[in-house]
Amino acid sequence: MRKTALLAALAATALPFSAFAQGRPAPAPAPAVSAEVAALRDAALKDDVAYDIVEGLTTEVGPRLAGTEAEARARDWAVQKLTALGFKNVRIETTPMSVWVRGVETGEVVAPFPQKLHLTALGGSGATPPEGITAEIVYFPSFADLQRAPEGSLKGKIAFVSNAMVATQDGSSYGQFGAARFVGPGIAAQKGAIAMVIRSIGSDHGRGPHTGQTNFPKGVAPIPAAALSTSDADNLSRMVARGQPIKLHLVLTPRETGQHDTGNVIAEVPGTDPNAGLIVVGGHLDSWDLGTGAIDDASGVAITAAAAKRLLDGPAPRRTIRVVWFGDEETGGAGAAAYFAAHKNERHDLVAESDFGADRIWRVEFNLPDSAKPAGDRVAAALAPLGIVRGTALGGDGADIALLVKSGVAAIDLNQSGTRYFDYHHTPEDTLERIDPEQLRQNVAAWTAMLAVIANAPEEIGTTKAKP
Amino acid sequence: MRKTALLAALAATALPFSAFAQGRPAPAPAPAVSAEVAALRDAALKDDVAYDIVEGLTTEVGPRLAGTEAEARARDWAVQKLTALGFKNVRIETTPMSVWVRGVETGEVVAPFPQKLHLTALGGSGATPPEGITAEIVYFPSFADLQRAPEGSLKGKIAFVSNAMVATQDGSSYGQFGAARFVGPGIAAQKGAIAMVIRSIGSDHGRGPHTGQTNFPKGVAPIPAAALSTSDADNLSRMVARGQPIKLHLVLTPRETGQHDTGNVIAEVPGTDPNAGLIVVGGHLDSWDLGTGAIDDASGVAITAAAAKRLLDGPAPRRTIRVVWFGDEETGGAGAAAYFAAHKNERHDLVAESDFGADRIWRVEFNLPDSAKPAGDRVAAALAPLGIVRGTALGGDGADIALLVKSGVAAIDLNQSGTRYFDYHHTPEDTLERIDPEQLRQNVAAWTAMLAVIANAPEEIGTTKAKP
Numbered sequence: 001m002r003k004t005a006l007l008a009a010l011a012a013t014a015l016p017f018s019a020f021a022q023g024r025p026a027p028a029p030a031p032a033v034s035a036e037v038a039a040l041r042d043a044a045l046k047d048d049v050a051y052d053i054v055e056g057l058t059t060e061v062g063p064r065l066a067g068t069e070a071e072a073r074a075r076d077w078a079v080q081k082l083t084a085l086g087f088k089n090v091r092i093e094t095t096p097m098s099v100w101v102r103g104v105e106t107g108e109v110v111a112p113f114p115q116k117l118h119l120t121a122l123g124g125s126g127a128t129p130p131e132g133i134t135a136e137i138v139y140f141p142s143f144a145d146l147q148r149a150p151e152g153s154l155k156g157k158i159a160f161v162s163n164a165m166v167a168t169q170d171g172s173s174y175g176q177f178g179a180a181r182f183v184g185p186g187i188a189a190q191k192g193a194i195a196m197v198i199r200s201i202g203s204d205h206g207r208g209p210h211t212g213q214t215n216f217p218k219g220v221a222p223i224p225a226a227a228l229s230t231s232d233a234d235n236l237s238r239m240v241a242r243g244q245p246i247k248l249h250l251v252l253t254p255r256e257t258g259q260h261d262t263g264n265v266i267a268e269v270p271g272t273d274p275n276a277g278l279i280v281v282g283g284h285l286d287s288w289d290l291g292t293g294a295i296d297d298a299s300g301v302a303i304t305a306a307a308a309k310r311l312l313d314g315p316a317p318r319r320t321i322r323v324v325w326f327g328d329e330e331t332g333g334a335g336a337a338a339y340f341a342a343h344k345n346e347r348h349d350l351v352a353e354s355d356f357g358a359d360r361i362w363r364v365e366f367n368l369p370d371s372a373k374p375a376g377d378r379v380a381a382a383l384a385p386l387g388i389v390r391g392t393a394l395g396g397d398g399a400d401i402a403l404l405v406k407s408g409v410a411a412i413d414l415n416q417s418g419t420r421y422f423d424y425h426h427t428p429e430d431t432l433e434r435i436d437p438e439q440l441r442q443n444v445a446a447w448t449a450m451l452a453v454i455a456n457a458p459e460e461i462g463t464t465k466a467k468p
Numbered sequence: 469m470r471k472t473a474l475l476a477a478l479a480a481t482a483l484p485f486s487a488f489a490q491g492r493p494a495p496a497p498a499p500a501v502s503a504e505v506a507a508l509r510d511a512a513l514k515d516d517v518a519y520d521i522v523e524g525l526t527t528e529v530g531p532r533l534a535g536t537e538a539e540a541r542a543r544d545w546a547v548q549k550l551t552a553l554g555f556k557n558v559r560i561e562t563t564p565m566s567v568w569v570r571g572v573e574t575g576e577v578v579a580p581f582p583q584k585l586h587l588t589a590l591g592g593s594g595a596t597p598p599e600g601i602t603a604e605i606v607y608f609p610s611f612a613d614l615q616r617a618p619e620g621s622l623k624g625k626i627a628f629v630s631n632a633m634v635a636t637q638d639g640s641s642y643g644q645f646g647a648a649r650f651v652g653p654g655i656a657a658q659k660g661a662i663a664m665v666i667r668s669i670g671s672d673h674g675r676g677p678h679t680g681q682t683n684f685p686k687g688v689a690p691i692p693a694a695a696l697s698t699s700d701a702d703n704l705s706r707m708v709a710r711g712q713p714i715k716l717h718l719v720l721t722p723r724e725t726g727q728h729d730t731g732n733v734i735a736e737v738p739g740t741d742p743n744a745g746l747i748v749v750g751g752h753l754d755s756w757d758l759g760t761g762a763i764d765d766a767s768g769v770a771i772t773a774a775a776a777k778r779l780l781d782g783p784a785p786r787r788t789i790r791v792v793w794f795g796d797e798e799t800g801g802a803g804a805a806a807y808f809a810a811h812k813n814e815r816h817d818l819v820a821e822s823d824f825g826a827d828r829i830w831r832v833e834f835n836l837p838d839s840a841k842p843a844g845d846r847v848a849a850a851l852a853p854l855g856i857v858r859g860t861a862l863g864g865d866g867a868d869i870a871l872l873v874k875s876g877v878a879a880i881d882l883n884q885s886g887t888r889y890f891d892y893h894h895t896p897e898d899t900l901e902r903i904d905p906e907q908l909r910q911n912v913a914a915w916t917a918m919l920a921v922i923a924n925a926p927e928e929i930g931t932t933k934a935k936p
Contacts, residue, residue, distance in 0.1 A: 059706045062583030115530030207896040428675040
């Protein structure tokens with residue numbers, strides 16, 4: 001067997017390479033893919049609906065920060081679009097949230113090498129006075145170095161953590177290196193820092209800084225906290241390497257604007273079996289304010305709606321497919337919390353979220369009860385011709401579906417390839433140009449196949465052993 | 469002969485493909501490359517001096533707009549660096565110039581699809597009132613469409629030209645599509661426009677706008693003129709395609725700050741023959757203010773100085789090599805004009821400028837008098853092992869050397885590959901990250917070989933038939 005053929009066989013059977021290397025027996029044959037599922041899947045490889053949604057949302061609405069009037073415009077746009085597509089029970093469910101908005105944001109090295117820095121405030125950042133602050137930096141190559149800094153050692157200083165994230169296909173480097181953003185400013189504040197700058201949590205080498213939420217512990221007053229572009233952070237690190245003290249001037253004037261509405265937009269493909277549970281698929285409608293939210297997450301709402309639309313246009317499925325475009329995924333998850341509070345007592349058979357761009361889906365992972373495992377096998381078989389491998393970890397990722405998954409609802413993850421996602425994530429560069437129409441169509445085909453199998457599965461889909 | 473071998477042979481002989489296709493005779497054999505030249509060239513493939521200069525200038529000085537204190541700091545930095553490298557007669561020659569500086573610059577679509585636009589003022593742009601202007605756009609797909617607009621038809625409007633430049637290896641698309649920037653705002657002003665926005669003259673698909681000088685005809689008051697990022701321009705074009713009138717709000721507050729000094733930094737490798745003419749090589753020290761001027765043109769000053777340094781460290785060449793780091797190439801060429809005024813009566817045997825980034829040199833072109841043609845053949849032979857083809861057009865490109873070339877000084881162009889240069893040119897993205905150290909070294913090797921041949925050429929190098 002030639003090596004490429006061996007690798008293809010391995011991909012098709014989704015066994016780790018070591019299984020063959022150790023001479024284990026071949027796996028059980030995959031179930032046959034029904035002609036209906038295959039036809040739906042293959043037709044979706046010519047889909048135009050998903051691109052139309054991404055193009056429309058980024059062009060006609062653009063950035064849509066949670067709780068702002070732009071997000072409200074996006075909800076109105078969504079209702080119009082989903083209604084035009086023929087979905088049933090299209091509606092908005094609003095909920096109040098605390099809203100944070102960006103202000104002025106400038107930064108510069110004052111000494112010894114004066115030059116401007118490209119930076120952006122992190123969500124939840126505190127503000128400097130309008131005239132800004134000037135202070136010396138304390139340099140930490142890694143988040144762990146910041147954690148080890150003695151109490152009080154940052155008094156009057158600006159902390160600078162420069163850890164560099166490198167792209168991974170599964171996005172796992174985000175969780176690890178992202179800590180500098182998620183909780184770094186809170187830690188720096190507790191050690192006396194008057195502000196913090198981080199190297200953007202991103203895999204690019206450009207000037208567009210990556211924003212994103214940071215969270216301060218209860219009782220810790222938010223300090224000004226900003227992400228430098230990776231290029232600016234590396235420049236600042238080179239200055240640090242010269243050995244002289246470095247002074248920064250920062251002006252960051254974000255502010256809290258109080259309580260405003262966010263909301264979820266909901267649309268349905270009605271099912272035929274009133275006793276079957278709901279299938280919830282979707283993504284989030286809100287975006288960060290720097291880009292136009294193409295890969296995060298116009299593509300997610302577009303892919304899931306385009307796939308559901310393919311079932312809408314055919315024979316009614318057994319289970320109702322509910323498309324949910326969540327509000328406020330980015331700054332706190334108020335939309336997801338509101339959905340769970342309002343709908344947790346309805347029977348949900350499965351949830352799945354698309355929130356990792358629109359590059360090709362390379363892997364599927366499941367969290368299904370034993371009763372539904374055969375349906376999972378049929379999903380994996382239907383996805384294999386799209387080049388999708390079956391992973392071994394438990395599915396159920398996605399901030400918007402976390403509460404449902406935790407409550408025991410089954411989940412399937414269709415994992416997009418993340419090798420370039422963090423070049424653009426939360427930056428001004430998250431725009432329509434980042435969408436590859438061919439890969440977007442592969443996404444729609446995968447979601448269509450998954451929905452076609454699960455929505456019509458004759459098996460009962462009960463409660464899972466929830467993820468911890 | 470296999471096709472790849474045929475192509476390699478063609479590259480080596482620098483004959484157009486059609487020459488072989490038509491069965492013409494083989495060219496005369498190339499001259500042998502002297503062992504000294506080959507050794508200098510090959511040692512330069514391990515050069516670290518050029519990278520050190522680019523890294524230092526971008527880190528310790530950063531942006532250095534012509535006529536500003538940042539450009540003055542760059543001159544001081546340059547004197548220190550060139551002196552430390554051992555060059556002789558290191559000095560600054562200053563000259564006054566009119567200085568334009570950037571102010572506030574924001575833009576947004578007001579209706580029908582409100583969102584912010586990433587833009588930057590063009591050099592020489594006029595200013596809006598501090599509160600900005602709001603007006604409808606008139607859309608022109610190309611510069612020619614703007615030219616054809618009737619007199620007075622833009623009264624009270626903002627002109628928008630969206631022509632899209634595509635990268636070319638020789639950079640020729642810049643000249644063609646750049647007209648929208650070079651002279652477009654002046655034309656729009658003459659037709660009554662109150663402002664103009666263009667799609668950035670660049671080959672990227674990102675959010676970093678490309679600045680650059682625009683020139684208004686005598687007697688035409690500058691109007692506010694800005695470049696949208698290519699991504700924003702394409703978004704605006706998609707809005708235009710929806711068919712509704714589009715209103716923009718623009719705030720651009722650049723201003724003229726009066727007369728300030730720019731200057732050239734000069735350093736020499738003294739020659740042994742007092743009767744031989746000078747060889748002038750260099751690039752420009754100033755940069756636009758958005759990036760740190762790595763490819764435009766820290767790399768040019770670095771490559772030429774690093775190559776000259778290799779001759780400085782060996783036996784003294786016959787001809788004096790004068791390294792000139794010009795001031796104000798970007799906004800008007802005051803440095804080049806001052807050099808010409810001060811030095812035009814000295815005997816110059818050859819000029820050559822590096823101002824097209826640091827990707828690999830792919831072509832050499834000559835403008836030599838007949839007396840020096842054998843030296844040109846030896847240069848071409850010494851460059852061929854670096855993969856460099858001999859072009860057929862007349863050399864002598866480069867804004868800083870144009871006056872010397874016009875006066876009849878011989879010239880050699882070492883053309884960098886421009887396939888990604890205009891992704892970054894005049895944008896915030898022109899930073900150290902754009903420098904590929906390996907390709908930078910190939911540049912140094914090519915310049916070293918050229919200098920080694922020409923500086924020691926026994927031939928007289930007289931006056932050329934200057935380019936028209």
